Amino acid sequence: MSLLLLLAACLLTCLGQIAQKYAVDSWRAKPSAWGEKLRSPWLWLALAALGLGLLVWLLVLQRLEVGIAYPMLSLNFVLITLIARFVFHEPIDRRHWLGVALVIGGVILLGQQA
Template sequence: MSLLLVLAACLLTCLGQIAQKNAVENWRGQPSGWGEKLRSPWLWLAIAALGAGLLVWLLVLQRLEVGVAYPMLSLNFVLITLIARFVFHEPIDRRHWLGVALVIGGVILLGLHT
């Protein structure tokens, strides 16, 4: 159950980060007034997803030691890298992919501890 909560926290925070990216992308070329920006559905999705991620994270911290739980959030780096590459078509070099592989290995080692 704890690992599912960690995964849910990761997915919610990643959703929030992607929504932030889409919000600022949609702001390009628009007037610089905050009134228009605050009406962005992407901005509100980001706030909701990050808020929900925070609440799930609090549940995680009730169940796992912070020394185990916090490093598992590094899964966000993996998920965001995959989204950056395959959704936003950003270039990812070999060194970055090696870092992603090392993060996955570390999370697996931590997962075996729980």
């Protein structure tokens, strides 16, 4: 159950980050006043996802030691890198991919303790 909650916290955080990216991209397309920017559905999705992610994270911290749980959030770097590459078509260099591989290795090592 703890690992499912941890995965949910990661996915909600990633959803929030993606929604932030879409919100900012929509603002660039048409410069406007802050009032209009605050009505962006992407902004509200980001706030909702990040808020729910925070609540799930609190449940995770009730069940796992912070020394185990927090490094597991590094999966966000992996997921966001994949999304950046395949959804937003951003270039990712070899050094970045190496970092992603190292993060995955670290999460696997830590996951064996959970």
